[in-house]
Amino acid sequence: MSPAAVKVDRLEKTLGKNKVLRGISLQANSGEIFGLLGPNGAGKTTTLRIICTLLAPDAGSVEVLGFDTRSAPEDVRRRVGVVTADIGVYPRLSARENITYFAELSGVLDGEVNQRVDAVLNRLDMASFANQRAESLSSGQKQKVAIARAIVHDPAVLMFDEPTSNLDVLASREIRNFMVESRGRGKCVIFSTHVLHDAERLCDRVTILHEGSVVATGPTADVRGAHRELEDAFLELVEK
Amino acid sequence: MKALGIVFRKEMREILRDRRTLMAIGLAALATPTVLIVISQVSTKTATQTYTVGYAGEIPVGLDTLLSATGLKLESVTDPAEAAKHQVDVGVVFQPTQIDEYYDPTRQGAQVADTRLQTVLGQYNAAKAAAALQQKGIDPGLLNPVPVKVHPLSSPTQAAGNAFLSFFLPYILITMVLTGGLSAALDSSAGERERKTLESLLLTPTPRSRILLGKILSVTLISLIAAIAAIGSMLLALTQVSLVGGTHIYLSPLAAVVMVWLAVLLAGSFSSLTLALGTLAKNFRQGQAYSTPLYFITIFPASIILFIPDFNPSLAYYLIPILNAVLVLRDAIVHNSVAWPALAVTSVSLVATGLFCWFAALRLFTREALLVRS
Incomplete structure (x- = not known):
């Protein structure tokens, strides 16, 4: 078991x-x-x-x-990483900035932050909207941001x-x-x-x-x- | 402390992309000089404006020349008392042994005309009396047995300018420190709940006290920027305009240093307070409703200087937050000096207020109801 x-x-x-x-x-x-x-x-x-x-x-x-x-x-x-139905994101930050913020707060080492963020962006197929402000994203794209920030610290x-x-x-x-x-x-x-x-x-x-x-x-x-x-x-x- | 820097950077980035906050700062920087230019033009116009004196009877010899030179225009009317109600600014009946004056104190123009008329008549009477004495071979100096020679210890025009600044500067400082960071504070607290980002933020391993401190620091900085932008633009405008009598106003270096120190203390306290209020609110609009009474509470002490310009309080008064900042800044501007005990008490009081607000904000920020009510 x-x-x-x-x-x-x-x-x-x-x-x-x-x-x-x-x-x-x-x-x-x-x-x-x-x-x-x-x-x-x-x-x-x-x-x-x-x-x-x-x-x-x-x-x-x-x-x-x-x-x-x-x-x-x-x-x-x-x-722990948590994904809820409330896909609240910071609207004036880009998808990448949203994820980076949580990576840094979750204690990901300085030298690894960009690498980790890029990895989750690729894993969740987010490259096309990574630099778009979150306020302009669709619900599905915002949900991906919410997942990405929850898993970025692995x-x-x-x-x-x-x-x-x-x-x-x-x-x-x-x-x-x-x-x-x-x-x-x-x-x-x-x-x-x-x-x-x-x-x-x-x-x-x-x-x-x-x-x-x-x-x-x-x-x-x-x-x-x-x-x-x-x-x-x-x-x-x-x-x- | 690294986490504090992360939160601070992110908050600043969001604030600087927030049109509401940028517009508030921009408007404050524009509004203050605009108000000053309007005040300057109105005061200049009032000083140079010609007022009408409606009269009946025979004008004493030479008085018409004096009145004309003082910006008082004579106009013959049948009933000066009636004319003084609307038609002219002041009504005068010249009689052989006295002059009757009629004016309506509720009209601002009538008040100015009355003051000018009284001054001219006083000078005219003195000159007439002196001429009569001289004709009889008596020294006119008899009318002024103890001449007074005035020795101002500082420039009266500068004093007038300082008095003007001592009212406006604390008022602008306090309102701008409060309003400049208010939108950012509410966005950073109530906004987190409204956008539903709070839960994710609190799920990070970063201690909540550091998250809150990062937010307070960013709001404090933006409040300071707003206050300094408003005051800087006001001082810049003052170099371009002059008040009555050509008074030019400038802020002494000492007063500037005191002002910045007080701004830092006030901004820290207000940031904690507005963040605490924002944390109580479910959304931005509710946060605004909670913050509205703050305007009245903060503006009241600044108004004391307007209504009681010679208010000289004991040291205990300097324990009262906001009022103490207003008093210290007033003294620094008017007297160009600092009463160090007063500044020390004020600093301790404002730091204690800031700490109290910080603990209140932290307590509110860490309570379970914050999430349950979300």
């Missing part, structure tokens, strides 16, 4: 008066696409935000490649939070291809989505969250069980 890249243990979190996470545990490994599934409000985004240290847990613990999110948040952030853990929800069919396909490619490179890919069709096609293992609790976890085929599609299993679980 691959080594655990992300270990979440009995995580709890309350936001305002709302108890969002009720003691969830999960584990995502290197070299796999791990699906974090659930309806809106299930706690997927909060879980991801805790994993990447943007939020602190009320109880429980999270380890990323052996680093605890509470005691070593900067070490965790150095090893993180071992990649998290995708509903990455295709604002994209057209072509751009969505590119994201899916990228996730598969990253898995091939040995990365731990965590894919949070409510699009179960995508999850079924891509994920090696899934965890289904509902109202802040884990209702199913395991290899995708096992969670689907006897149902024809993962969606049927999902509906049965959340409507119980």
Whole structure:
């Protein structure tokens, strides 16, 4: 079995008066696409935000490649890249400048920044618009900038939070291809989505969250069980 | 510290590509000289303008020549009191033993004409009295038993110029330091949330305190550039225009140094404060709404100099931020000297204010609600 890249243990979190996470545990490994599934409000985004240290847990613990999110948040952030549905970029900077800024802030060595930026620009086929200001880019191009800035420091853990929800069919396909490619490179890919069709096609293992609790976890085929599609299993679980 | 430089460079690059900020600085640099030129022309026009005196009765001998030389034009009217309401600036009835004057104090022209008329009449009366005494063989010097010889310790015209600067300079300094960097501060804080770049930024391993400090430094620099552009253009314009009486105004080197020092302190504090307010806001427009009261709070102390020009406060007053900067700068301009204890208290107060705002901004910038509310 691959080594655990992300270990979440009995995580709890309350936001305002709302108890969002009720003691969830999960584990995502290197070299796999791990699906974090659930309806809106299930706690997927909060879980991801805790994993990447943007939020602190009320109880429980999270380890990323052996680093605890509470005691070593900067070490965790150095090893994590996050792509969300919000493809916010700095509009007055070019695509290249956007990516360079994040490379520098993520601690890429001075002598390697340009090399790394060029590498991701090529990898994501961005050369044609690399020097264009971000405000003039299409949604798909902006999404590529968002991915590029998340991977420019070559993180071992990649998290995708509903990455295709604002994209057209072509751009969505590119994201899916990228996730598969990253898995091939040995990365731990965590894919949070409510699009179960995508999850079924891509994920090696899934965890289904509902109202802040884990209702199913395991290899995708096992969670689907006897149902024809993962969606049927999902509906049965959340409507119980 | 490397991260601080990275954030600073990126923020400056964005600011310098932001038309809103550049327009604000450009307009400030143009607006101040324009206002000064208008003031200069209005004051010159007021000083040289001829005002009309509507009169009835017989004009005392020689008075018409004096009035004419002072820019007061005589015009015969049937009812001077009625004419003084609209038709002429001042109404006068010459009687054998006295002169009745009618004017409306609510009219600015009437006020100026009244002042000129009083001056001319005073001189005329004195000359008449002196001539009468001389005719009787009495020394006219009797009318002025203790002559006063005035010895100004500094140039009265320069003092008038300094008084003008002591009001305008603090006012422009404070408003420009605040407004010059406001757009950049809101763009750098509320704008991050509005564009949804904040989460990605906070995901980098760079400590948030350095990210914030980089932002504060860039906003501080742009505020200083805006203030110096506005004040520089104002001083340049002052070399080309003169106020009443041909007064030319210049800023002493000491006052210039004090002004730059205060500008740095104020810019640091305002940058932290506006960034903190911007962090509270969800978008640029909300940030502007939160910042609006700042205009009134900051302009109020500058107005004190206008309404209480001789305000001489105790050292404790120099603890009050903004007011202290206004007072120190006023003293440096008017007296061309610095009260070092006052400057020290002011500096400590403004540095403490800056630190307080910085901690508040950092606290707001690191709270979870910042992301949850996003």
